[in-house]
């Protein structure tokens with residue numbers, strides 16, 4: 001029998017429908033794969049095998065009924081084992097955000113996105129590793145140890161959704177939920193050679209996503225291909241009355257048949273090809289654009305003139321919001337408490353002792369940016385510049401349907417390579433931050449390998465709520481290429 | 491000696507009586523007696539990943555108040571995070587409004603003993619309440635029932651210049667909140683909470699002195715006492731050539747003093763910024779118009795109408811309109827018996843009836859006495875079917891039993907004796923039985939006539955028409971006096 005874990009999500013879904021394989025078998029295969037490889041990868045913070053097998057049995061029962069009923073619509077996620085980034089709440093299951101301050105916390109409720117995926121029949125294998133509170137680009141900031149890149153165990157998987165990316169790349173699951181505040185789905189997808197979707201701001205409910213930067217946080221997903229991602233996206237997207245920033249707009253059906261991109265206008269921003277970026281990345285992205293052109297797309301150079309301001313703006317807005325979002329971790333209602341003489345000392349002991357360095361750095365940055373006397377110069381100014389960056393995208397999308405650019409300046413770097421220099425780590429996100437500031441969707445997918453046989457990713461961005469065209473373009477590319485079918489040997 | 495004038499502004503917080511909380515679906519419960527943490531969810535306890543959703547009803551309640559306070563309503567207002575750490579604040583920030591409040595630039599008119607007042611309202615905004623700490627020996631507990639309850643903040647301009655102003659402003663505002671049916675505005679239960687800022691300036695000056703914020707005002711009485719104390723304290727400092735420190739002080743009820751709590755330097759930096767989880771609140775002007783048109787008649791307008799329509803004194807009208815159920819009761823009584831003088835009805839209502847209600851601790855809309863029965867009772871007194879003393883007896887009885895005043899008068903034989911001959915007989919009987927007192931009267935102790943009057947009333951079982959008794963007694967004494975003189 002073939003190794004079930006090497007199947008794509010859609011291949012697995014077809015076998016489930018035909019009855020050639022059961023969800024229980026798929027789930028067990030994934031659990032076995034995790035058993036074999038997790039010690040090398042450390043993709044998970046919590047495994048939920050009992051829950052998964054129970055959900056698989058329920059899914060199998062429903063599949064049996066479905067086959068009898070014949071032909072009724074059933075989501076392609078039905079019975080499919082998936083992983084969930086550990087910043088998304090699942091009732092009763094430990095949810096830590098990769099932080100000691102939430103060690104042992106079991107949320108009393110389930111995130112909307114997770115609940116919808118479960119309602120669509122998905123089987124939850126566990127919670128995946130993340131940079132603490134999604135603050136980082138390497139998953140090295142997890143308080144519970146880093147995740148290792150399946151393509152080269154001495155390298156990082158990217159971050160912060162590094163656990164989700166690595167779990168998909170190493171065939172532990174067919175898809176995983178991630179979150180993207182500044183590139184946290186796209187960059188690890190790129191580093192791990194998988195396909196990652198960052199949804200439009202407001203497209204997927206944030207209810208139950210443990211907030212980092214509320215105006216930037218989005219829920220996304222990772223899988224082996226755009227086609228595999230589509231049913232996940234359809235399961236989780238759409239208005240949620242529990243999230244006042246979620247959009248009421250209906251989620252369009254997307255037809256992925258065919259590879260014809262005739263008339264599609266693709267803009268390639270000149271600001272995204274910068275001094276010091278890895279040459280192989282630049283070449284691979286330009287080659288990928290040429291492939292899209294062979295499918296009928298028309299590419300041209302465009303300008304997003306405020307791109308260089310995205311990084312400083314992001315590192316004011318995200319930490320400012322984080323400084324408030326993370327104030328609730330005061331050891332009063334949940335999480336571990338470091339006892340002290342009085343209330344004030346208890347705050348200092350718990351927050352000082354249990355938050356990691358990067359989290360504390362961003363809380364301090366954000367607190368400073370919001371302080372009386374500095375607000376206008378920092379937070380107020382950053383909001384104004386954010387409007388300019390948004391304007392760049394709006395102007396560009398008058399002329400083009402998609403923007404194509406690299407995901408990150410380099411392929412996966414080595415563990416510890418940027419640890420001593422936060423700024424060089426922040427630069428990893430320079431191509432992904434603008435989409436979060438503008439609220440537009442993006443998809444990252446593999447377009448080649450560098451000389452170290454590390455995956456190279458390209459990203460496409462579309463106008464707000466324009467996920468459909470992202471899926472169509474990425475899927476057309478993947479119809480005629482096979483980078484996304486490559487698997488690391490573990 | 492310089493003469494100082496107090497300058498006082500109030501910041502009022504009122505919990506809104508919506509069914510559910512400001513940003514979640516939890517029921518609003520009476521947090522002074524509900525089982526602790528019995529009305530909480532992941533949102534109002536600040537669990538990670540939760541998000542707020544605005545309660546439209548709370549916005550509507552806030553708009554009612556803002557319109558009744560003559561404010562400009564913002565078509566777009568913005569919620570903001572107010573950041574500080576405290577165990578009763580589960581998110582580590584309070585969702586409030588800061589730069590763009592719901593409403594601004596209004597006013598509240600009222601009358602005081604010293605004349606008409608108009609106090610300007612700076613702003614009205616919505617926020618969420620905090621939980622409550624319960625202190626125990628060596629530890630504290632937190633009750634989140636109150637956490638997330640809609641809270642309306644009303645900020646006045648510093649337009650008040652006496653504790654009388656403050657008292658009447660506060661009662662008028664409380665009355666307004668109750669008229670609008672948006673809050674029980676119960677100060678003792680902490681449903682409405684006042685903070686005052688106080689400064690002094692030389693009389694006639696337009697400058698503002700250094701002010702202090704006075705907190706912990708848990709009752710109207712405490713508020714007045716605290717302000718009197720603070721005005722006196724600042725006056726002493728200024729008189730001795732000192733400087734008032736800008737600080738927050740708390741009223742210590744048991745010691746009767748204000749105690750410094752926080753200096754200007756220690757003031758919090760709340761690091762307000764727009765709440766990213768809530769889009770700006772857009773208010774449809776058509777909705778505002780609808781709410782404006784549905785506003786009930788407010789206390790000020792009602793008071794004016796009572797004076798002009800029923801010819802009540804402003805004082806009596808003010809007493810009647812303070813609570814809407816009382817005003818409604820009054821009007822129902824007047825409507826039942828248009829022949830009876832509204833002034834009489836008002837007097838009986840604010841006199842004897844209020845006394846009974848207060849004594850029994852009963853709200854008028856829970857009373858057994860219907861406005862109709864009450865009107866009948868007052869009419870009977872006015873027609874002199876019964877006298878005032880019997881009227882009180884009957885009121886007490888129907889207050890206890892809810893019976894009909896006419897039936898009680900009949901059953902208990904309380905109908906007034908209006909027959910002059912019968913009364914004269916009683917007078918003569920009393921004078922005949924008390925020759926000693928009559929003698930004293932003629933000896934010049936004329937006050938004894940009051941005692942004689944009482945004896946006649948007693949002999950009549952309290953039912954005699956007092957005016958007739960008085961007249962007949964006077965006449966009888968005069969006759970006696972004349973017959974004595976002519977007999978000499």
Ligand SMILES: [Zn+2]
Nearest residue numbers: 514516531534
């Ligand atoms: Zn609640």
